[in-house]
Structure formats: C-alpha cells, structure tokens
Amino acid sequence: xxxxxxxxxxxxxxxxxxxxxxxxxxxxxxxxxxxxxxxxxxxxxxxxxxxxxxxxxxxxxxxxxxxxxxxxxxxxxxxxxxxxxxxxxxxxxxxxxxxxxxxxxxxxxxxxxxxxxxxxxxxxxxxxxxxxxxxxxxxxxxxxxxxxxxxxxxxxxxxxxxxxx
Amino acid sequence: xxxxxxxxxxxxxxxxxxxxxxxxxxxxxxxxxxxxxxxxxxxxxxxxxxxxxxxxxxxxxxxxxxxxxxxxxxxxxxxxxxxxxxxxxxxxxxxxxxxxxxxxxxxxxxxxxxxxxxxxxxxxxxxxxxxxxxxxxxxxxxxxxxxxxxxxxxxxxxxxxxxxx
DNA sequence: ACTGAAAAACCCGCATT
DNA sequence: AATGCGGGTTTTTCAGT
Numbered sequence: 001x002x003x004x005x006x007x008x009x010x011x012x013x014x015x016x017x018x019x020x021x022x023x024x025x026x027x028x029x030x031x032x033x034x035x036x037x038x039x040x041x042x043x044x045x046x047x048x049x050x051x052x053x054x055x056x057x058x059x060x061x062x063x064x065x066x067x068x069x070x071x072x073x074x075x076x077x078x079x080x081x082x083x084x085x086x087x088x089x090x091x092x093x094x095x096x097x098x099x100x101x102x103x104x105x106x107x108x109x110x111x112x113x114x115x116x117x118x119x120x121x122x123x124x125x126x127x128x129x130x131x132x133x134x135x136x137x138x139x140x141x142x143x144x145x146x147x148x149x150x151x152x153x154x155x156x157x158x159x160x161x162x163x164x165x
Numbered sequence: 166x167x168x169x170x171x172x173x174x175x176x177x178x179x180x181x182x183x184x185x186x187x188x189x190x191x192x193x194x195x196x197x198x199x200x201x202x203x204x205x206x207x208x209x210x211x212x213x214x215x216x217x218x219x220x221x222x223x224x225x226x227x228x229x230x231x232x233x234x235x236x237x238x239x240x241x242x243x244x245x246x247x248x249x250x251x252x253x254x255x256x257x258x259x260x261x262x263x264x265x266x267x268x269x270x271x272x273x274x275x276x277x278x279x280x281x282x283x284x285x286x287x288x289x290x291x292x293x294x295x296x297x298x299x300x301x302x303x304x305x306x307x308x309x310x311x312x313x314x315x316x317x318x319x320x321x322x323x324x325x326x327x328x329x330x
Numbered sequence: 331a332c333t334g335a336a337a338a339a340c341c342c343g344c345a346t347t
Numbered sequence: 348a349a350t351g352c353g354g355g356t357t358t359t360t361c362a363g364t
Contacts, residue, residue: 023228024228031358032358044333046360059229060228061227063189064225064322065223065224070324071330077281102325104319104320107316108314108315112312116314122329147244147281149281150273152272153259154271155272156270158227159235159237160266160269161235196341197339206349208349208350211341
C-alpha cells in the first residue's frame, strides 16, 4: 500500500482543525467567540488564523449567493468529450471554457469523459444559447452529455476534515 | 417563448449587483472600502448588505479551504443510477448519502443518470473505502460511474451576475 | 505559544436632510 | 435613500511570562 502523506507538509493541530471547521461554516465568527469555544484568548486565535491564511490553507473568504434569487435558476452538468487530445488542443479548449462566464466549474478528468462542466443559467433557453453559441464554438469538441439539477441534497463548500491532517 | 421572470421577485439595482460581486470574491472587504468604490458612505452599504442577508440573496459567509493542504487531494465525481425510483427509495438514498461526510455535493438529476456526487478524499485507497463501505451499502444502488479530477480549470463559488437580476 | 491590555479600525444605530 | 457623527466591538499589536 502506498502511503499518501500530506504533500504540502503543513502540521495542523486540533486547535487549527477546529478553527478551520468553524470558519468553513461561518466566516463572520469573531476571534472572541472562537477563543471562548477553544478556551483561549483572542491573540493565539488571531495568530493561528493569520498563519493558515499565509500558508494558503485558508484561500479566501466569500459570500455565498442563492443563484435562484439572482435569476440563475438552472444548473446543468455537462460531460464533455473532445476529438483530439494533443497538448495544444487541450489548452485551447481550457482557454475557451475559462472565458465563458456561465461556467462556474471546469475539471479535467481521468475516466470516461474528458471534462466536467457546471453551468449556471437563467433557464433552458439560456442553456441552449450557451451550448450553441458559446460551448460548441470550439472546433475540437466531440460531444456533450448534459444533465439538469432538479434538487440539491448536499451542496457544501466545506472540506470534510479528519484528524489526520 | 416562455418568459422566466425572477421567481422570488427581488429587485436588485446595479449598486446591489456590485456589492454582491465584491462580496462573492472577498467577504472581508469593509463597508468603508465598498463605499469608496461605489462613491457612497458606509450607511447605505451597510443597509443594503443587511437587506441582501435578510432576503437570503446572501446565504452565508464562508472560508474556502485548499483541500490538498488538509489531506484531501483526490476529488472524484460519481454518476449514480438507482434500481427503483419510488418516492421512498429516492428519499432513502438521499438520506443515506447525506450522512456520508466525504460527499460534498449530491444533486438529483434529470437526464441519463439519477444522481451526481462530488467526493473529497485523501487518495484512491480512501475512495475505494468510500465506494465499498459507504456508498454501495445502499441496497437500491444500481451502478456508479466514477471520474477523477486531474486539474481544475475553473472552480468558483461566485454566481455569474448579469444586469437582468 | 500563551495572557492581558491597549491602540486602531470598523460596525452599527441615530439624528438629520 | 442618502450623509455624518458617536458609542460599542472587533481586530491588531505589544509587553510580559
């Protein structure tokens, strides 16, 4: 069995893990509240958070928006296959996709498909426009298999944390 | 053509859109900075943000964590098909999946598959454990088609905003 | 690596227009 | 709906352990 050690070699103790756990759920929690939960004062909390930010364990803090309330009620998932897989063709496709604002996720895959895309649009009409006028203008595209999200059972930005970090 | 009006009927002007745009990128921006960018004082910014929170346009504020740096270096996408689609069987599967911490996304789909799952684990070994001991313990599962993320071209939590909101 | 305290910056309500 | 001010919190720094 291959051991997969944390490649970035960042030592996180249980206090760090707890801080991350809290901030993943609510970035607005105060150092004071964190401190009282962890039975510390604000200074070590402050310094630990700054350290996690500096190490890029914490990448950013963001507001999460309800897409329905800003007129983006349709989420689609597209599994994409390309014709050719040369380095240049892959890079060209990635550049193409990176410039389409409707695409909120684009992952290069190992498996049956080449790319997974997550699309946020107003409605099916806007989706058709995306497919016809935006995605399929890339010459190397072979085929796209789309699915539409009816309901979200789980949808979290929080990375599941175990004590082995 | 069917007109799809914003179903929640929330009127957002360009100042609101700009506030949301900023907060989607950086939740830590101060009202003061937002105010100077939008050429206002802090009070209207404060009141608009509070309104957006109250209307649940802004759902929460979260810290985004680099999964690699906390030992979750493997992301997998699973397309799931179930045997039976009765209301009870679907609800049972959803409840099952909602209790697996490795599952950060579970969407019920219209299309060729029933569910899309996004999985975050340490490595392939942990993924196998997830499949064998966690996911496939649901009796109604027919088959799972897994893909593995090699690279992320785009990966944002920001909803693309147009002026028609 | 932590405590405790103090300085600086910001949040948030209020009076006003 | 906006401005401007002021009290209360929070963030951030610092001396001491």
